[in-house]
Amino acid sequence: MSDILIITSYFPPETGAASNRIFHLANGLEQHHFNVSVITPLPNYPKGKIFDAYKGKFRHTSTENNIKIHRLWIYASNSKNKILRLFAMLSYSFSLIWFFISNKIPNKVIVQSPPLLVAFTCMFFLRRKKRKLILNVSDLWPIAGLELGAFKKNFSYRILERIEYFNYKKADLVLGQSNEILKHVMSLCPSKNVFLYRNFPDFNPPTIEEAVSNEKIKVVYAGLLGIAQGIYKLCEHLDYSNIEFHIYGAGAEKEKIEAFISKNPNLPITYHGEISRELLHKELLKYDLTIIPLLNRIYGSVPSKIFEYARLGLPMVYFGGGEGETVIKSYNLGWAAESSNYKDLNSVLNKIKKEDLTITSKTIIQKTALQHFNFNKQLNELIVIV
Known part of the structure; x- marks a missing residue:
């Protein structure tokens, strides 16, 4: 049985794509007879506060599903203040360094990136000839930050670029969630x-179910209500003549969205709050269509919602451009509207009819997902090279 360590900034009971992704990876490796351990902060995402069950703890270690989980101290914050956010990342990095010094680290380590600084800490302190460092890149930073308007091309940005290059250079293997990510990595490290x-x-x-009959198409969004997703702006710009809009999730824009709904009671928008992933899957089956938006096109980004919703048989309208749009079109998973073009988005939505959203069409989408988006097949291919 081979030992392997996964270092991540997100893990259950935290919710969201990053947490689910690493959980499935850890669980899959354990089922393939790896001795898996995980290092992660004390749960705090997305509210930026330590969960009640872990308050007052400096460190918590448990074994769940035969996986040993080490939860380390972090200064939890989701503040918009860049200094506080930087300190939060550095606090976790300090906890990691302390852990590396006082514990034996396996010779196979998977490091999640971003955050860049956390990944840098791991790549710097864990590098040694006998150890295999595997960098799992889910988003391209600092490029994504630049496209989101969080960074400017200045001295600080150039430092982040050097950190990014260092992380790729020191990794023995780089996993990327999109072809755009791998292309970028290869442009910096051609032999990687x-x-x-x-x-x-x-x-x-x-099992696919018929959505509850209604004159209007029931459109749903489920996920993070953050700035990058732009759900508040979506509420403002949607044409509701053909649709009703349902929202699930939590995040920075939650209060703004609730206030908008309160001020516009005539609009068919319903906010359902945040629910567990298992319950959400059941709820999503009640809807005709889901929308996957990004406020701005982000190079390298392919939202994991695409693959999750396809497995549920839920048709999609993709509104984010890039490789995600290519996946939607290539596998006939729904429709795509031009990124950031709300006029085009409304045009696409107005052309969709109830007869386009039958059980038959949903079943075809689900069958496509089962054939082409196979977790176990992908994991088996990864294990060969790990």
Whole structure:
């Protein structure tokens, strides 16, 4: 049985794509007879506060599903203040360094990136000839930060670029969730070993159900209500003549969205709050269509929702451009609207009819997902090279 350590900034009971992705990876490796351990901060995402069950703890170690989980101290914060956010990342890095010094580290380590600084800490302190460092890149930073408007091309940005290059250079293998990520890594480190590791889900596919009959198409968004997703702006710009809009999740824009709904009671928008992933899957089956938006096109980004919703048999309207749009079109998973073009988005939505959203069409989408977005097949291919 081979020992392997996964270092991540997100892990259950935290919710979200990053947490689910690493959980499935850890669980999959354990089922393939790896002795898996995980290092992660004390749970705090997305609210930026330590969960009640872990408050007052400096460190918590437990064994769950035969996986040993080390939860380390972090200064939890989701503040918009850049200094506080930087300190939060550095606090976790300090906890990691302390852990590395006082514990034996396996010779196979998977490091999640971003955050860049956390990944840098791992790549710097864990490098040694006998150890294999595997960098799992889910988003391209600092490029994504630049496209989101969080960074400017200045001295600080150039430092982040050097950190990014260092991380790629020191990795023995780079996993990327998109072809754009792998292309970028290869542009910086041409001889680097890379592997396309999509964020495929691993759950039993449900039986497709007919959505509750309604004159309007029931459109749903479920996920993080953050700035990058732009759900508040979506509420402002949607044409509701053909649709009703349902929202699930939590995040920075939650209060703004609730206030908008309160001020516009005539609009068919319903906010359902945040619910567990298992319950959400059941709820999503009630809807005709889901929308996957990004406020701005982000190079390298392919939202994991695409693969999760396809497994549920839920048709999609993709509104983010890039490789995600290519996946939607290539596998006939729904429709795509031009990124950031709300006029085009409304045009696409107005052309969709109830007869386009039948059980038959949903079943075809689910079958496509089961054939092409296979978690276990992908994991088996990864294990060969790990």
